[in-house]
Amino acid sequence: MNGLLCPRCGKKTDSLCDSVCGDCFLKQFTLATLPQVLHITTCSRCGATLEHGRWVDGKKPEDTAIEAAERELMIHDKAEGISLGVNVEKISPYIYRIRFHITATACGLPVEQDLETEIRVERNACDTCSRIAAGYFEGIVQIRATGRHPTEEEKKECVSIICAGLDRLYAKGDKLAFLSNSMKRKEGTDLYIGSSGAARIACRAVVSDMGGSFSESPALFGMKDGKDVYRITFALRLPRYRKGDVLRLKGRTMQVRMPGKTTRGIDLITGDSILATPEETESSEYLGNERDAVKAVLVATEKDTVMVMDPETFRTVTVRKPYFLSGEAGIEVPVLKTAYGLILLP
Ligand SMILES: [Zn+2]
Numbered sequence: 001m002n003g004l005l006c007p008r009c010g011k012k013t014d015s016l017c018d019s020v021c022g023d024c025f026l027k028q029f030t031l032a033t034l035p036q037v038l039h040i041t042t043c044s045r046c047g048a049t050l051e052h053g054r055w056v057d058g059k060k061p062e063d064t065a066i067e068a069a070e071r072e073l074m075i076h077d078k079a080e081g082i083s084l085g086v087n088v089e090k091i092s093p094y095i096y097r098i099r100f101h102i103t104a105t106a107c108g109l110p111v112e113q114d115l116e117t118e119i120r121v122e123r124n125a126c127d128t129c130s131r132i133a134a135g136y137f138e139g140i141v142q143i144r145a146t147g148r149h150p151t152e153e154e155k156k157e158c159v160s161i162i163c164a165g166l167d168r169l170y171a172k173g174d175k176l177a178f179l180s181n182s183m184k185r186k187e188g189t190d191l192y193i194g195s196s197g198a199a200r201i202a203c204r205a206v207v208s209d210m211g212g213s214f215s216e217s218p219a220l221f222g223m224k225d226g227k228d229v230y231r232i233t234f235a236l237r238l239p240r241y242r243k244g245d246v247l248r249l250k251g252r253t254m255q256v257r258m259p260g261k262t263t264r265g266i267d268l269i270t271g272d273s274i275l276a277t278p279e280e281t282e283s284s285e286y287l288g289n290e291r292d293a294v295k296a297v298l299v300a301t302e303k304d305t306v307m308v309m310d311p312e313t314f315r316t317v318t319v320r321k322p323y324f325l326s327g328e329a330g331i332e333v334p335v336l337k338t339a340y341g342l343i344l345l346p
């Protein structure tokens with residue numbers, strides 16, 4: 001049993017490791033090695049990390065730092081039953097210190113080692129963010145309106161719907177869902193959007209909120225990752241009429257409640273709902289919007305008629321009693337002055 005002698009130190013030993021006794025073995029044994037300094041690269045804008053030449057999203061820099069250190073940690077092949085304790089310390093936004101505590105056995109002897117490395121974070125722009133910085137876009141949304149120019153308010157509303165849509169898509173991982181640029185034009189606003197898919201979804205959101213429609217015209221403009229890339233122009237047309245507009249439609253006075261392909265509105269005398277086809281809407285006459293209404297005093301109400309005082313001429317005029325009127329004489333009511341006389345609004 002105890003018949004072995006260490007050839008290096010001459011001591012008696014039960015067994016030899018690498019042809020020497022346990023003490024001699026441990027003197028020359030290094031359990032693990034780790035470079036003192038390592039570098040990782042993250043995107044300074046979106047936080048993506050560069051791994052094996054590819055940008056990876058949504059990882060915490062701490063985790064990337066640990067992975068980089070673990071990748072470079074070389075553990076001796078003779079080690080068995082390895083257990084690794086890891087500790088990360090954030091020294092600054094650009095420096096992490098990683099400490100490993102390793103325990104294992106080698107040649108049946110317990111071995112342990114502490115190692116540490118400094119991870120230096122290099123900041124760069126990932127592919128997507130470089131594109132953003134370069135004003136990259138694949139989609140152009142032209143905000144327009146049918147038969148008129150969109151109002152400032154409408155343009156703002158459109159832009160905010162589109163930006164909210166892009167933010168949602170960006171959060172879901174479409175890194176090209178960003179607004180690259182916007183240009184004011186006499187007839188509307190043009191938005192330049194990183195991804196045409198995101199631009200399409202944003203256009204749908206506008207149409208579902210504000211009515212109208214859009215059409216697409218693609219044009220080949222280059223290659224990306226070996227594939228043809230089309231730049232698509234989305235011609236977004238807001239409806240001719242807006243909510244609150246008052247129209248003369250086939251002898252009736254209609255107020256628009258919901259613009260769209262089919263314009264939904266209400267007959268301002270009877271209170272009946274009206275669905276106007278695009279052709280009917282096209283042939284209707286625009287009288288004004290509820291925002292243009294002025295206040296007039298209600299002088300008297302009869303069964304089918306009411307008398308109101310024209311706020312400009314102070315003359316009393318008789319108009320048909322609208323379905324919604326329930327107030328007594330003396331109150332003020334909103335009216336629209338039109339070529340067809342005063343129109344009372346709800
Ligand atoms: Zn020895």
Ligand SMILES: [Zn+2]
Nearest residue numbers: 043046126129
């Ligand atoms: Zn980035």
